Amino acid sequence: MEQNNIYQLVFKVTHAGGSGSCFYLKDYDLFVTNYHVVKGFHAVAVHDNDRNPYLAKVVLVNPSLDIALLSVDGDFSALPSLNLAGDNSLSIGGKVCVAGYPYGMPFTVTEGSVSSPKQLVDGKYYIQTDAAVNPGNSGGPIFNEKNEVVGVTVSKLSNADNMGFGIRVEALRKLLEFVEAVDRTAFQVQCDSCDELISEEEEFCPSCGEKLPEGIFEEREPSSLSTFCERAIREMGVNPILARDGYDSWTFHKGSSEVRIFVYENTYLFAVSPINLLPKKEVERVLDYILGEDFSPYKLGIEGRQIYIAYRVHLSDITDASEDEILTNLVNLALKADEMDNMMVEEFGCEFSEYSKHED
Incomplete structure (x- = not known):
């Protein structure tokens, strides 16, 4: 491969x-x-x-x-096959690559060497490498020079420079x-x-009587705010599970526009969509439009060349009496963003945002 x-x-x-x-x-x-x-x-x-x-x-x-x-x-x-390496294929100094999404950022591959192919940590053996391993890399593969999987990346020590670990391939096998x-x-x-x-919730293994980890069958309960926001996301025609992007945070596409819903400083609920980039020339018409139109309850803003449409509500303002209106505003922001990004391209010569999904 x-x-x-x-x-x-x-x-x-x-x-x-x-x-x-x-x-x-x-x-x-x-x-x-x-x-x-x-x-x-x-x-x-x-x-x-x-x-x-x-x-x-x-x-x-x-x-x-x-x-x-x-x-x-x-x-x-249609994807290519991925081979698992032999159990003892690594040696000290061998080259490896760690692939994944550190800190939730786009895909990266970092190279390094094997510091120890069989490092004992907490009673188990791990691969130790000097390749950069960060939060978010966990669960990704470690490859050897033949592009075979030699391990599954796992972070075992915090604040340890040039020290990453992987679960050895025999555990996966x-x-x-x-x-x-x-x-x-x-x-x-x-x-x-x-x-x-x-498959059934048990405290002890029904076969051997071994005590199972406490709470292993339990699913995390969503917050009341999460339940509310996911009602809105569902009404947009999006599966909330596909949109979840951390605690009280969602990112998804509605049509061509990316929509982000998140809590800011435990105070405000924001819904934001980066819809377009300003044209490189003749920006006066689009600026006049942004400044002259009333987009209530939404706001249009510009950061650099990026044009945003946004909606903000204080968390304390989400009440039984107001939640239907707020839910409607969240749903309509996504619809408005999907409508506006095309209009801004056609009418004002803007470009689609790099976060957009659209057919060229």
Whole structure:
């Protein structure tokens, strides 16, 4: 496999708790990530490098291995295959690459060397590398020079420079041995003691009696504000799971426009869409339009060349009496943004925002 194809196989994971990375194994038609990346969620979104979101079910987790397998709605048959390296294929000084989405940013690959192929940390063996590993890389693959997967990136130590870790490939291979028994419609936990797959909420493994991690079957409860915002997102025709981008934060496309809904400093609920870029020349007409029109309840603003449409409401103003009006305003902002970006291009010679999705 060409190294340039790696980016096709590494996806971003998002949910209401944050983001991480994952990668696709064609031979199993499953995505791999860390358990801690998806902890508390049975459904998440995965995003390719074209910012297309896909709904993913968390179908198998092993907390002891810190590995989770995801079944994703979509046809990925056109993607190349990814091979797993041999269990002891690494040596000190060998070159590796860490691929993923650090801090939720776009896809990156960082290169480094193996500092230790079998470093003992908290009673388990990990790959240690000097390749840059940051929050958000967790769950992504570590590749060797043959572009084979040698590990799953995991951050074990904070504030440690030039020190990244990966779960060794044999741990992943161990979990994949049980794929045939996995129900791809249900959330299942693998007992670390006897390898039993458990789909019903239990305190102890029904096969061997091992105590299961507390709360492992529980899903994180959304806040009341999240429930309200996701009502609006659902009315826009968007699955809220695909839009979740951290705590009380959502990012999605309505038509060609990107829409962001988020809480600012625990005070305001914002809905913002970066719709267009100012034309490089003859900007007077579009500025006159922006300054002269009443867009209430929305505001148009400019930062550099970027034109935004925005809506803001104080959190204390969201009450039983006002919530229907606010919900309508949120829904209509997305519709307005999708309408305006095309109009601004056609009428004023603006460019689409780099965040837009549109056909050239």
